[in-house]
Amino acid sequence: MRTLLLFLVLMGFWLLLSGQFDNTFLVVSGIVSCLLAVYCCHRLNLIGESYHPIESLPRFLFYLPWLVWQIVLASLDVTRRSWGTSSAIQPRLVKVPVKIRHPLAKTLLANSITLTPGTVTVDVAEDHYLVHALTEDAEKGVLDGSAERRVAPMVPGSDEEDPDLQTEASS
Amino acid sequence: MMEHVAHGLMILGGFFAFSGSLGILRMPDFYSRLHPAGTADTLGQMLVFAGLALKVIAVSLAEEAPVDGLSIGKLIAISLLLFVTTPASTHAIARAAQLGGLKPWTGEKEREDADE
Amino acid sequence: MTSADVSFELITALLILGGALLALIRAVKGPTTYDRVLAVNVFGTKTVIILALLGYIGNRSGYLDIAVLYALVNFLGTVALLRFVESRRFFQ
Structure with missing residues (x-):
């Protein structure tokens, strides 16, 4: 299939x-x-069992409009800051805890955080992301985990370990 | 009508791409330069390609010629490709810089290092 | 098709060319290597857009294929450059 x-x-x-x-x-x-x-x-064993394209794709299409809207907001934000003075930003690094473990969901979440206003994912670790935020509002927005709640239902079993890794460990 | 929308989208996309570059030039430190590179470029690229695709459709409708589906498919393919790779390469550069030990600039020192 | 029709694509291309020049200034000034890599990556993205616009202006659909390839090569080039920077740091 x-x-x-x-x-x-x-x-x-x-x-x-x-x-x-x-x-x-x-x-x-x-x-x-x-x-x-x-x-x-x-x-090469590249066709793994961990992705369910038929179930994920329709949900991704529902997710896409929200993502595009976030990109529009982010670009307006960044454009305003580019033309303004540099004192308009107070950058900081934030550690954001994440619950999802599935590699596809983690990748999507990292990309989504990069595309939402004022935040860029710097490092992905086992249970947290390192996120660079431009302002305090952006920091609050990424800490409340709204992006994660939107990404999680897209990939079935997203809070479990990688199924590929599990089968390798058991076999 | 459709052509005017296409022109508007293209000019808007050009403006966003330009201000993204301006942000890269003007931002004070490396990590804040990532923000315009990741977002403004993505939006600018999407708008320009949407405008181009719309323009291709509008021109072939005006001339009553068959719509060139292949070119539109290629435009969408390029746009999707950039949509996936731009955040990914931004992330790759950020991670490399972080591993390389580059410290972020945190503005004036009046803010205490409370969130470290 | 009149000349006023073409000029909108040309204006967009010129705007993006201006953006590419700004990115190039950052690549030259750059204080760190990572700034330069970022600027070159952005420059590549702008090149892809300009290629597509030029293909439309010149009515050559072959430019789109080049744009697809350039988008792929740009991403791979960035990653390869980062690997090189990293390995050079380890060997020193």
């Missing part, structure tokens, strides 16, 4: 970049190279 999905995505990318639908040689070579890539991924 996952393998088929990977093949379809790769094939779509190939067709998008080549733009040739009627040249038989190019289409066939595209299919062959996509199959080769899928085979290599299979051999």
